[in-house]
Amino acid sequence: MDAPTPLAVTWQKAEGAVICAAGLWLYAGAETMLPIWAAILLFFTPDLSFLAYLFGRRVGAVCYNMVHLYAAGIVTLALGHLWQAPLMWELGALWLAHCGLDRMLGYGLKSPQGFDFTHLGRIGRARHEKTQPDG
Numbered sequence: 001m002d003a004p005t006p007l008a009v010t011w012q013k014a015e016g017a018v019i020c021a022a023g024l025w026l027y028a029g030a031e032t033m034l035p036i037w038a039a040i041l042l043f044f045t046p047d048l049s050f051l052a053y054l055f056g057r058r059v060g061a062v063c064y065n066m067v068h069l070y071a072a073g074i075v076t077l078a079l080g081h082l083w084q085a086p087l088m089w090e091l092g093a094l095w096l097a098h099c100g101l102d103r104m105l106g107y108g109l110k111s112p113q114g115f116d117f118t119h120l121g122r123i124g125r126a127r128h129e130k131t132q133p134d135g
Helices: 006-028 036-055 057-067 070-082 086-104 124-128
Strands: 114-118
Touching: 006 070, 006 086, 036 057, 036 086, 057 114, 070 086
Parallel strands: none
Antiparallel strands: none
């Protein structure tokens, strides 16, 4: 997998910051608001998808990526609006903000190679390892 260019990563991190801010702004404008402890808990809930890695790298990557698509939060937010379901609206806004925060921090969508391989480059310890040339 080729590493993304630094400029592409910078743009995607900036985009993540904007998406995170938009999600939080939408949440703040909700009709009813969850208690702060519940909002924080729900904000980080999408990260539980990493547990799918217990079933292997491919399953883990697919599950993690499905939960960390901007579209997941947008669809939930839109359905909450269409169905006049304030809680669903709030969940969608928090979900969208979470995905934006992850991208802003450099945690991209995962590759089947493993948790440390993302579309924004390698993360964690893998970021510091040198790539071995193909033999």
